[in-house]
Amino acid sequence: MTSPSHDNAVVILPVTGLPEIEPGDDLATLLGTTIAESTSGLQDGDIVVVTHKIVSKAEGQLVDLTTITPSDLANRWADAWGKDARQVEVVLQQAKRIVRMHNGLIIAESQHGFICANAGVDASNSGSDQVVLLPQDPDASATAIRGALISLTVSRLGVIITDSFGRPWRNGIVNIAIGVAGMSPFADYRGQHDPSGYELRASVLAVADELAGAAELVMHKVARVPVAVIRNYQWTSGEGSGSDLVMPEERNLFK
Amino acid sequence: MTSPSHDNAVVILPVTGLPEIEPGDDLATLLGTTIAESTSGLQDGDIVVVTHKIVSKAEGQLVDLTTITPSDLANRWADAWGKDARQVEVVLQQAKRIVRMHNGLIIAESQHGFICANAGVDASNSGSDQVVLLPQDPDASATAIRGALISLTVSRLGVIITDSFGRPWRNGIVNIAIGVAGMSPFADYRGQHDPSGYELRASVLAVADELAGAAELVMHKVARVPVAVIRNYQWTSGEGSGSDLVMPEERNLFK
Numbered sequence: 001m002t003s004p005s006h007d008n009a010v011v012i013l014p015v016t017g018l019p020e021i022e023p024g025d026d027l028a029t030l031l032g033t034t035i036a037e038s039t040s041g042l043q044d045g046d047i048v049v050v051t052h053k054i055v056s057k058a059e060g061q062l063v064d065l066t067t068i069t070p071s072d073l074a075n076r077w078a079d080a081w082g083k084d085a086r087q088v089e090v091v092l093q094q095a096k097r098i099v100r101m102h103n104g105l106i107i108a109e110s111q112h113g114f115i116c117a118n119a120g121v122d123a124s125n126s127g128s129d130q131v132v133l134l135p136q137d138p139d140a141s142a143t144a145i146r147g148a149l150i151s152l153t154v155s156r157l158g159v160i161i162t163d164s165f166g167r168p169w170r171n172g173i174v175n176i177a178i179g180v181a182g183m184s185p186f187a188d189y190r191g192q193h194d195p196s197g198y199e200l201r202a203s204v205l206a207v208a209d210e211l212a213g214a215a216e217l218v219m220h221k222v223a224r225v226p227v228a229v230i231r232n233y234q235w236t237s238g239e240g241s242g243s244d245l246v247m248p249e250e251r252n253l254f255k
Numbered sequence: 256m257t258s259p260s261h262d263n264a265v266v267i268l269p270v271t272g273l274p275e276i277e278p279g280d281d282l283a284t285l286l287g288t289t290i291a292e293s294t295s296g297l298q299d300g301d302i303v304v305v306t307h308k309i310v311s312k313a314e315g316q317l318v319d320l321t322t323i324t325p326s327d328l329a330n331r332w333a334d335a336w337g338k339d340a341r342q343v344e345v346v347l348q349q350a351k352r353i354v355r356m357h358n359g360l361i362i363a364e365s366q367h368g369f370i371c372a373n374a375g376v377d378a379s380n381s382g383s384d385q386v387v388l389l390p391q392d393p394d395a396s397a398t399a400i401r402g403a404l405i406s407l408t409v410s411r412l413g414v415i416i417t418d419s420f421g422r423p424w425r426n427g428i429v430n431i432a433i434g435v436a437g438m439s440p441f442a443d444y445r446g447q448h449d450p451s452g453y454e455l456r457a458s459v460l461a462v463a464d465e466l467a468g469a470a471e472l473v474m475h476k477v478a479r480v481p482v483a484v485i486r487n488y489q490w491t492s493g494e495g496s497g498s499d500l501v502m503p504e505e506r507n508l509f510k
Binding site: 013039100105172173174175205213247254 | 261263264265266267268269294355357360362369370379419422423424425426427428429430431440441442458459460461462464465466468469471472473475485488489499500501502507508509
């Protein structure tokens, strides 16, 4: 039997060689150059997945902890749980609301509506006096990156900006999409039929989150691979945003 | 600059040609044959991702709705929300506990501890008198499949059995891992350092869930592609199970 599977294979390409990103850098241009050198250039239909950390760095979404005076709440919490009170204070400042504050963990809703640990404030660089915030508008950031990467030959291009979030009922974190441009974050199979002829109903897949997770498989947090290109994924053109992935407050059964 | 990225690319191969699966089928053997024909054979280090539906079918984890007498609760709920009362009854029977019953939705904890819509009971074949349950022991099923696929040349092999779950704060469903064999479901970067030299802390990635989502990118619910092979993903040998991904009850802040 011939093997059509390789033609239909989805390929996840790590993009290496991106320099260390500093505030004010033209990330979109740097990405264009690095992707061209690292993957022999973008192809029509590609999806570029970018970890939010380099977007935030380029945009200056950083906080110098030496400028932070912790509140009483931050100090008490930090004392109780062995945390850096200045980091805790930044979390409190970034949060729209606190969802859970328990056992040393803070789960908060960010200004964008993301419910995640520390409202998305990244203090993973232990010993550093700097924390990285989420991009202010991940969808706008994705759109800007896409604008710099599209061309006459590459007009169909998706861009996804990611972060890694925990889940309320599952251990470990996974990469998900916080910003999306050039594509719908969903694949909607409702009204279609499965091979047995039956109509599929509740089948709206958050493919942007799956693409984010797939990209992480080549990013390996400890390697300098903050960008990946996903090639040959069969997606239909559409529109949407990372904010479309956020469940509206009125449908949230786990506030 | 030379392009090492293609050597480091992760490839997601759809496996086509699997026949319709019936109760009692030797799924592991059928998978072995189909994978061999469809992908030119497994390679050491591959990860085989299987949608739970064919596992459940082979194992007879099916319920004939014509045998179900709905309870009063099932009837009332079905009347209120336009559901099939027999399907609702099966959900109630499969649940360890009901987590939310609201606005036509039932979120329940399955016997395995999975918190998901309808306790994992699949009634997506509308108009059919049959519903598909989760495999009774997805980890055992994954282990059995792996046992049939390993060989002298393919000793390092991961097997993941998947389902698609919704998330409490994000729209859409994503493929996740319910059964795992031959590998740890996590990649643990704690104690390691990122490129800037800083130590990473809260970085336990649920890679089995990311692999499940990646596989779905070639499965496309409406195509007959219930199996994928993920090749060249750099994973370190380890042990673990799908149940390791389930957050213990005592740490669940969103009961």
